[in-house]
Amino acid sequence: MQIHLYDHAEQVGQAAATLIAAQVISKPDSVLGLATGSTPIPTYQALIKMYRDGVLDFSKVRTFNLDEYCKLPIDHECSYHSFMREQLFDHINLPLDHTRVPNGNAENLQEEGANYDMAISRAGGIDIQVLGIGRNGHIGFNEPANAFVYGCHVVNLTQSTIEANRRFFDSEDDVPRQAISLGIGSIMNARKVLLLATGEDKAQAIRDAIYGDINPKTQASILRTHPDVIFLLDKAAAGLL
Ligand code: F6R
Numbered sequence: 580m581q582i583h584l585y586d587h588a589e590q591v592g593q594a595a596a597t598l599i600a601a602q603v604i605s606k607p608d609s610v611l612g613l614a615t616g617s618t619p620i621p622t623y624q625a626l627i628k629m630y631r632d633g634v635l636d637f638s639k640v641r642t643f644n645l646d647e648y649c650k651l652p653i654d655h656e657c658s659y660h661s662f663m664r665e666q667l668f669d670h671i672n673l674p675l676d677h678t679r680v681p682n683g684n685a686e687n688l689q690e691e692g693a694n695y696d697m698a699i700s701r702a703g704g705i706d707i708q709v710l711g712i713g714r715n716g717h718i719g720f721n722e723p724a725n726a727f728v729y730g731c732h733v734v735n736l737t738q739s740t741i742e743a744n745r746r747f748f749d750s751e752d753d754v755p756r757q758a759i760s761l762g763i764g765s766i767m768n769a770r771k772v773l774l775l776a777t778g779e780d781k782a783q784a785i786r787d788a789i790y791g792d793i794n795p796k797t798q799a800s801i802l803r804t805h806p807d808v809i810f811l812l813d814k815a816a817a818g819l820l
Contacts, residue, residue: 580803582789582810584817588777591811592621595709595773598809600629602707602771608639610699612708612766613667614719615644615659618775619709623667630671637673641702643695644680645710645719645766648755649733651683657747658683681731681759688759692731696765708769712776715739716784716797720760723796729764733757763801772808774799776816785812786819 585591599622602609613619629635644659653660660680668678679698685691699705710718717723720734736744736756745751766772776785788799789810795801802808 580805580808580810582812582817582820585811585813588618588813589621591775591777591813592619592623592625594811595619595622595775596625596629598771598773599626599707599709600635603635603637603640606706607636608641609706610702610704611640611642612705612761612769613642613644613663614709614711614775615646615662615666616711618711618777620666622709622775626667627670635671637671639677640673641677642673642679643699643702643705643761644678646758646760647681647683649683649688649757649759651755653682653684657753681761683755683757683759685759688733692733692759695731695759695761699765705765705769707771707773708766710766710772710774710799710802712774712781712784712788712799713740714743714780714784716787716799718763718766718774718799718802720758721763721766721798723798725795727763727795727798727801730762731759731765732762734760763798767801767805770807772802772805774802774808774810775812776810777813779815779818781816782818785810785816789820 647659722737787797793800
């Protein structure tokens, strides 16, 4: 496990984008595991810049996102489908049919989860997985629990996550209560994992993930058993280390 510290969130983004760029340059048909939320935005901006500068070609890349809200229309401004188009997909030469985000509106969500895991396997597995971390230590939407769940599954969001994500919606009542998320098994199967954390409100979760017990109460703690994981942190997120 490697831990890299940076002064600012922008530098975390530059570092993550550099590692993703190296992956895409060395394997043009790489499979990227992508996250939404505020944390990876500087990473996506840096990747867009590298594409515009002619350094990166995404035409053969395939992507799988970590998660999506349940029962939120795909074209809703707060859906993760919309987020990915706005923050990345619409600005690079990645064919939209090479991208996948779980379908939180599928009639049978269990089947959707199984199909999603299968699609990742058929694509050859994830080469590099980008993760943020919740204030409660969640990765993807794997919330604190009594067990780690292996496959893509439906989760009930905790109050902490609902409050954290409320900032994107008109009111707390509008935040969906359920999501479909890649499981810990699929995340751990990625060949390389980048965990990004910026800001003081992540400091406790980062401390628990790095120094606490490896325990599903802090889902990110399992990453310490991954053979190739890199934590990219700004000073504020590393403040309790
Ligand atoms: C997003 C995801 C979540 C976020 C986490 C942090 O796809 O899976 O685990 O990474 O909630 O969100 P931000 O970056 O908004 O603080």
